[in-house]
Amino acid sequence: MSDKNDQSELIFHYKREERLEDASRTVKDYYNGTGPTPPKGIFEALVHTKSARYSLFALILVLAFFVGFYFFGAKSYEDTLDGVHYKLSAFSFEDNVYVSIKLELEDSKKSEKINKIIENTDTNTSENSNQNARLPDFSVQIFAIDNDNQIIEKKNFSKNDVKDLYLRTTFVNHDIIMIKAEIKSSENQDSTIELSCKVGNEK
Numbered sequence: 320m321s322d323k324n325d326q327s328e329l330i331f332h333y334k335r336e337e338r339l340e341d342a343s344r345t346v347k348d349y350y351n352g353t354g355p356t357p358p359k360g361i362f363e364a365l366v367h368t369k370s371a372r373y374s375l376f377a378l379i380l381v382l383a384f385f386v387g388f389y390f391f392g393a394k395s396y397e398d399t400l401d402g403v404h405y406k407l408s409a410f411s412f413e414d415n416v417y418v419s420i421k422l423e424l425e426d427s428k429k430s431e432k433i434n435k436i437i438e439n440t441d442t443n444t445s446e447n448s449n450q451n452a453r454l455p456d457f458s459v460q461i462f463a464i465d466n467d468n469q470i471i472e473k474k475n476f477s478k479n480d481v482k483d484l485y486l487r488t489t490f491v492n493h494d495i496i497m498i499k500a501e502i503k504s505s506e507n508q509d510s511t512i513e514l515s516c517k518v519g520n521e522k
Contacts (some may be wrong), residue, residue, distance in 0.1 A: 396516040407514040409498040456505035464497040
């Protein structure tokens with residue numbers, strides 16, 4: 320009974336100095352207020368340590384690569400075949416999807432001559448024939464793609480269907496979301512390019 324009362328009267332003394340005698344230098348500095356302080360703000364946190372700076376630098380490089388590729392990389396809607404640059408576009412209006420492929424000769428001098436012919440001839444069929452004569456022979460298949468990535472309609476064209484350096488056609492809009500075009504060279508059967516573009520909305 321007396322031992323129980325003695326234990327209840329025990330008083331424990333806590334001394335921080337004695338407790339920290341065997342602690343590491345980092346812990347002692349932390350308790351003394353001289354240790355490293357955590358970074359303030361997002362930017363300081365990103366460059367606080369050497370590894371964090373390396374990670375930030377790598378992230379900037381990856382971001383720069385994707386931005387450069389987006390603006391300067393190859394685009395799915397345009398390509399060049401046999402010295403002719405093809406550019407595909409499509410938009411929907413009311414119940415139809417309007418598709419066009421713009422053709423442009425890579426040779427700037429030839430392009431300038433053709434542009435002058437277009438400016439000076441609106442109805443002259445003989446000069447329009449001269450425009451087509453400058454183009455190499457080719458064939459085109461244009462595909463209308465729906466939401467399920469299925470081909471719902473296909474149309475075939477050739478050089479003779481080009482007017483004023485444009486090849487145009489329309490599809491009835493059955494939930495068409497994408498247009499694809501396969502252009503083959505008639506001079507070299509192994510030369511083929513594929514173009515694709517999403518269908519935009521014309522208001």
